[in-house]
Amino acid sequence: MDNRPIGVFDSGVGGLTVVKALRQTLPGEDIIYLGDTARVPYGTKARSTVTRFSIECVQFLLKFNIKQAVVACNTASSCAVETLKKRFDVPVMGVIEPGARDAVKISSSKNKKIAVIATRSTVKSNAYQKHIHKLDKSVMVLQQPCPLFVPFVEENMIKGAIIESVVKEYLKAIKSKNVDSIILGCTHYPLLKSIIAKYLKGVHIIDSSKSISIEIKRTLEKKQMLSNKKQGILKCFVTDDANNFKTMALMFLDKDISIKRVQI
């Protein structure tokens, strides 16, 4: 039994999709969340920059005596997880491995074609493809960067003709390839799930935030490090204005939360 908190960080507000999934899967765990909103987004920036920012985020979370660090951001997971694992004693888990594992499970009995949509940096890192091929080399992986999805979600323009055109523009190549599953390789993308599902009828959609929360549960159980609390506490920190974050947080979490601004 271990009642220390789980530390989660993201480039901004999107990582709250992971927090939501964690709270559903592990309601007794305390969670410390850091959104690096002053420097968001990470997905358009260089691997070295994302790694530097990620190290600073984990250093902040360590102040709370966390038992597990969770990298909610797909870009940071793709670019920085290996460095973070080497640098820190606390266990670090990113979203790539759990998402890749779930996709391979589904594809193994089908066409063996997996699509990955993500930011430019995540696609460039090839992280999803590498992890998928570690599990099954015979799977075909189609990667597509969808850089406009993040700003559309952040503007709450997640319905209507314009976003539908953008979805069609980005996913038309994937639609033509008869894939089994598509990995939503960015924490913002689950908010576009219904439009994506409508356009890619019959394709299994994998939300990495769900995959990682199940993986975290499995890991903590195995190490007998689950909390014995009935209801965990969520504390949120951001590097930009807390009020801006609050409005967005409601979109992701359907719940009012307390947020504090910090400089890291």
Place this chain on the structure above:
Amino acid sequence: MDNRPIGVFDSGVGGLTVVKALRQTLPGEDIIYLGDTARVPYGTKARSTVTRFSIECVQFLLKFNIKQAVVACNTASSCAVETLKKRFDVPVMGVIEPGARDAVKISSSKNKKIAVIATRSTVKSNAYQKHIHKLDKSVMVLQQPCPLFVPFVEENMIKGAIIESVVKEYLKAIKSKNVDSIILGCTHYPLLKSIIAKYLKGVHIIDSSKSISIEIKRTLEKKQMLSNKKQGILKCFVTDDANNFKTMALMFLDKDISIKRVQI
């Protein structure tokens, strides 16, 4: 005569529209450009965050013994110029005042209606409205945030049906109001000028980057601080990867430039 360089900073690559205008108006001036690409964008972030970043940018430019600091970014101009002017000895000029002056000049003989399109932070600061009303209180100012324009420009999606729908969505209220002029209150927006002009037929478009370059020339002439060089040198610095910036810089400057990465 003063051959020290002019220092220009922006949140990212957009400020190169100001550099381009400066080089056309003042070809003999050396220019040091800093794009804070590791923390771009500024336009979605809080005034206090933008001010902190802007101070760090000017501190970097001061290392080059600049004679004039130019804030190319409209958001930084709206949120931080007053603080920068108080804090530093070097003269600081932002894009808001010159843009507002040009708009008032045009409107004074017409309907006296000016539209301002900009980022959320610039609109929230009310900076353009304040400066316009300092010059002429009877002018009506319509402000419209267009937060998706920046990502569309950065994705080079500046032509076609999707961006045309976004332009229509943002500018339909302005179109119905019979304005004399529209201020492009963000350095990225000049790249959408032709689509905006097509949609708002007959409306005078004011590009703040041109306004500020003329204003800088006037100021340096008055103080007898112009350079006597025939051809000035441009040096660019960025806080994220230089290669990513290079591709984008070509869109803005139509010219290959040398860029160095720095940490500020």
